[in-house]
Amino acid sequence: MAVTPNNKAEENYVYYNGRKLRKGFTTGTTATAATVAALRTLLNQEPQATVTVQAANGKVAIFDVEQTDFDAQTASCAIKKDGGDDQDATDGALIFATVKLRKDNEITLDGGKGVGRVTQEGLANQVGMPAINPTPRRVIKAAARKELGPDRGADIVISVPEGERIAKLTYNPKLGIVGGISILGTSGVVTPMSEESWKHSISIEMNIHRERGDESLVLVPGNYGEDFAIQEMAIPADQIVQMSNFVGYVLHETQRLGFKRVLLVGDLGKMIKVSGGIFSTHSKDADARAEIMVANLALLGGVPLEFLREIYGSLTTISMIKKINEAGYQAVYQLIVDKIKQRAEKLLAHREPQVTIEAVIFSRETGLLAATQPLAELTREWGQ
Incomplete structure (x- = not known):
């Protein structure tokens, strides 16, 4: 010692x-x-x-x-x-x-x-x-x-x-x-539990992509997102960067480094927070998953109050997804993924260069939930 x-x-x-x-x-x-x-x-x-x-x-x-x-x-x-x-x-x-x-x-x-x-x-x-x-x-x-x-x-x-x-x-x-x-x-x-060195490592990895001439980048929260991007969308592993919980930081870095396009691929449990404007997705910073889901379900119209209360009482997004799918309200996923795109682009809107952002959300249990463009189009554009 x-x-x-x-x-x-x-x-x-x-x-x-x-x-x-x-x-x-x-x-x-x-x-x-x-x-x-x-x-x-x-x-x-x-x-x-x-x-x-x-x-x-x-x-x-x-x-x-x-x-x-x-x-x-x-x-x-x-x-x-x-x-x-x-x-x-x-x-x-x-x-x-x-x-x-x-x-x-x-x-x-x-x-x-x-x-x-x-x-x-x-x-x-x-x-x-x-x-x-x-x-x-x-x-x-x-x-x-x-x-x-x-x-x-x-x-x-x-x-x-x-x-x-x-x-x-x-x-x-x-x-x-x-x-x-x-x-x-x-x-x-x-310094124990320091996030700065972790962020710095991500920035270094992103800079390597720019140095080799990449103008597009696939960002995932972790291994699940990376696995989905590789296995379901045929995206090469060397186009993917894991951003962990630092969504806002990494998005700002894409702009600073001059990337033109970003594809966000993540499990709903993490990415639903981004749709609500939460850009640090660790549970210690914020957890409004139930509130965000209820708000979007309500915006669909015609969803019973009792069902909204049931969703609000759910402890995990996995249980929410199961109930939503059984009740036939899957349209809520499109609302959420479109808001992920809107929130992310708004975060970067007032600086140059402009970054075009697309998003894909999935569940480990049920697979693809929604994407800002048809998955086949995104796969053709971003895959091998």
Whole structure:
């Protein structure tokens, strides 16, 4: 576990839904600590039990050195990634730094086993470079310079033995980063339950699509939407981006990045919220599914009050769909999907460029519910 000089200070914690959660440190800060430990070991020719470094935001972190191997020419040290109470795939991974002194004063930094390589344009690093992002790259080199002084140089290689396995649990495969994880962190500190890093990853993925020339994008809330788009509409997986609950954020990003067309494909349980103008669809932010459904059913006309009350009392959209289908009020789905389109386009209406939006809603139990255009037309336009 990484600690700070005052480990009980409030600045080391964040409160989320009433819980007190401990902050941690990024892979970038961990790699910095491993680098400093390896350089001190090599320069002093003795192993280090602990090492103290500064994260990118200046926060002091103290790490235990987990493994050390050295001789007169090289040294390698491992530090365990401590993400605090954040549920991160890299938490607990050993991050190694191997250092070798140079005959000049240059400092080089590369990625070894388990650190990914960039294969697509649109990321912070150029194609072919190791996935060590600019901020941790700068911090690692600055920390190394402090240890080496102005006249000595070193070759530094960061590696993560379990990195290739861990990377499968991250966004890296979608981002075109192959062979391992990324060394990340703009602040150097991990804030548990942080949505900003998640949004940032989605933006990076979208930017890759623009860099390759895409002007259209299929957005889905999650795996169910992606499966429907692929299996029912023959849309290639590489045209699809998962937006999670961040519908409004991602729609604004499509406009910022210059996409011209967007197709929203999602389960009614998520997408009905968008039809009511709710653009952050997590249940912690808003849940008016029953109210929205009742309002749209009422707009159909002729729906008995007792049926509206029954729908309002339903606990899930699955039970609503069953009752609606049995009663023959399926026309409500078209009202809802048309409002999804209207709400989404209205959200982006007052900025350029204009983005044309279509939408498809479905149920995992019964399949397609409605679309803003006939599904066959959308499939021809967007599918393979």
